[in-house]
Each structure stands twice: as C-alpha cells, then as structure tokens.
Amino acid sequence: MATKLELIKEIYKLDANDLQEKKEALQKIKPYIDDIMDSFYEKLLEKEEFAQFIELDQIPQLKQKQIKFVAELLSKPFDEAMYKKIAKVGVVHYHIKLDPIYMSYGYHLLSELILNQSKKDPTLLPYLKLVIKYLKVSDAIMSHEYFSQKTLSESPYRANNLFMAINELHMAYIRYKSSVVDFSSDEEAQNAFMQSLESLKEYRDILADIGINLNTIKRFHTEFIHNRDEKSFLTFKNALEKPLNDLNVTAYLATGSSLALLRAMTETINEKMIVKKEDTSFQEVKENIFVMLTQNFAWAIESIVFVEKEEEEYEIFKHLMYKGKVFFLGINLKNTSNKLYIAEMIDLLCETIKITLYLRSK
Numbered sequence: 001m002a003t004k005l006e007l008i009k010e011i012y013k014l015d016a017n018d019l020q021e022k023k024e025a026l027q028k029i030k031p032y033i034d035d036i037m038d039s040f041y042e043k044l045l046e047k048e049e050f051a052q053f054i055e056l057d058q059i060p061q062l063k064q065k066q067i068k069f070v071a072e073l074l075s076k077p078f079d080e081a082m083y084k085k086i087a088k089v090g091v092v093h094y095h096i097k098l099d100p101i102y103m104s105y106g107y108h109l110l111s112e113l114i115l116n117q118s119k120k121d122p123t124l125l126p127y128l129k130l131v132i133k134y135l136k137v138s139d140a141i142m143s144h145e146y147f148s149q150k151t152l153s154e155s156p157y158r159a160n161n162l163f164m165a166i167n168e169l170h171m172a173y174i175r176y177k178s179s180v181v182d183f184s185s186d187e188e189a190q191n192a193f194m195q196s197l198e199s200l201k202e203y204r205d206i207l208a209d210i211g212i213n214l215n216t217i218k219r220f221h222t223e224f225i226h227n228r229d230e231k232s233f234l235t236f237k238n239a240l241e242k243p244l245n246d247l248n249v250t251a252y253l254a255t256g257s258s259l260a261l262l263r264a265m266t267e268t269i270n271e272k273m274i275v276k277k278e279d280t281s282f283q284e285v286k287e288n289i290f291v292m293l294t295q296n297f298a299w300a301i302e303s304i305v306f307v308e309k310e311e312e313e314y315e316i317f318k319h320l321m322y323k324g325k326v327f328f329l330g331i332n333l334k335n336t337s338n339k340l341y342i343a344e345m346i347d348l349l350c351e352t353i354k355i356t357l358y359l360r361s362k
C-alpha cells in the first residue's frame, strides 16, 4: 500500500503541508456544496446510463454520503487510512457494476460544477483548484481499485470460481485415486485429473498461498507416472491430499457448499434431479444420488456406498425407499475441522433426497 500511496503523491505532486489549505478550501465551498450536489444529481439523472443506478428516494442519503466523503478528503491528511477509505468507496461502485469511465465522468461533472462557483466569486478560484486536484486523486485511486478488484482473491466472484475449480479437482482426484490399482491407472481418469490441474492454473498464486503448489504436485505426479511404485505414489498423494484437506477447513468452501446445498435441495425437489422420469431405474437413482452428492460436497466426502442391509460404520446413514424397495446410503466424511457442520449440511441434503424419492415413487 505504501508504494501506491507514494506513487500517487508523486504523480499529483501532493504536498504534505497542504492540510491547512485544504481545510480552508472546505470552508470556502461549504456554503455552495448543497446546490452543487443537487445539480450533480439533476445532470446525472438526465442520462439514462447513469439514471439506472440511482433510486430517486435514495438521493438525499447519497448526497449526504458524498458530502461527508468530500469533507473528509479535504479535512484529513492524505495517508494510508485515507487511501483505504477512497479505495473502499471505489469497491462499492465496482459492486454496483458502475463502469469506471462513468465514475470518472461523475468526477468530471462534480469538478465542473465546483469550478463554476468561481463565476460567482473569482477569489474562490485557487481554493476550488485545490479541491479539484484532490477529486482527481480520488478518481485515480478508485479507478485503480476497480482494476485490482478483478485480481483480488477475496472477490466473491473469484471465490466462487475457485470453489468450483477445487471441487472439480477433488472429483477428478477421487476418480483417479480409485483407478490407481497396483500403481497403474486408467488413462481417462489420469487425463481428467491432469486437465483439472491445468484448469486451476489461473489460481496458481492463490493456491500457493493456501499450501497447494501446483508445480510440485505436477512434478510428483510425473514421477509417479514414470516409476509406478508405492513410494512415488505416496509422495504424490501427500503433496495433494494434505493441503487439500487443510484447505477444506477454509470458510469459503463451507460457504460455497451452503449455497450449493440450498440450490441442490431445490433442484432435488422441483427439478427431479434424482428421479428424472417415471421409469427411472433403481440403478439410475443410485447414480443420480452419487452425482448430486459429489457435485456439491466432493471436497468433504470420503466415500459414498449403497448397501442392502443396515451397517454401523458410516457417519451418515440413511434408509431410502424407491418403488417399494428399501436400500441404504452410507457416507463417510473427510476430516475437516468444521466437520460437525458439514455433516449437518450433507445430512439435510440426504433427508431431502429421501423424502423426494419416497414421494416420487408413490
């Protein structure tokens, strides 16, 4: 943050000692600020591309927030805290999907309205220029933060994509692992696994931060393919499983699955995800349940089995009935630190599947 701040200071030739001047400028524009803001919204509302973002009944509140923001910009030192404050407002506009060029147009409009005040009183000019200079600085920081939002790992959109990518990697890995019999493997499963590693490439840095080093995993995997022995398989397995399990405890997977759970429950009930047609076979029902569970919880589930009689060794165990035939679904979970809650979520999905299956087969 310090470098960005220093660069902005250099580009705009900001003087650390101008705080007093800024405060004076604020006092000078204060009598006009209400009118300036009224004209600002009047002009924005004339253009449809801006008006679509502005709810009429929100204008008084927006005006107050903007006035407070400009007042802070002029009455506080330009330091890291101020940079963060400006960046945060930039992020608010990013989230309402206001194009950065529209944002800059807003700053341009505001600056023009401020400069117009010098027509009423020419002595205001040097103060107004200082205000406009700081608005330019603020515009530059906001535009910059728009850009960096797209690469921030914390962005909710990125987290969601990452969740899906990791879940896919788990699915591919589970399939691949079970195909590694006597340390040979099925080529299709191997390719699917390698492809899923490839698709995670754009998340390489974020993954490295959470302990998944894609290059190391690839290297160990290549060694395993060459050697095909227990030692190289274990090295490869540990390089992937350990960080994957660590990752499981992170909040976004649990959050992602909570959202996925709601969607999966609705889909199960309304869109016939388990019993797709009248004559869905018993085998198809089992496959659909397997797909539904792994699509949403591959990262948290160790194994899924269908058995004919009651067994006690499963963490989640459900009696299911389809077309008069009873069968049992057993699920064991991976060791994640928030396992208790994950078990609750998966149990809930299983209950929904159970009830839906019962009702549809009647």
Ligand code: HEM
Pocket: 044, 050, 053, 054, 062, 065, 066, 069, 070, 088, 089, 092, 093, 096, 098, 102, 103, 104, 105, 106, 107, 110
């Ligand atoms: C150019 C067109 C602009 C439009 C259409 C616009 C629109 C909006 C909207 C809809 C919000 C409410 C967001 C929400 O809470 O969901 C907002 C918040 C805000 N805007 Fe703008 N804005 C514009 C320009 C500006 C400019 C130039 C400034 C600064 C001088 C500014 C400062 C703020 C501030 C301080 C907030 C409150 C942020 C917060 O809640 O933390 N806006 N804007």
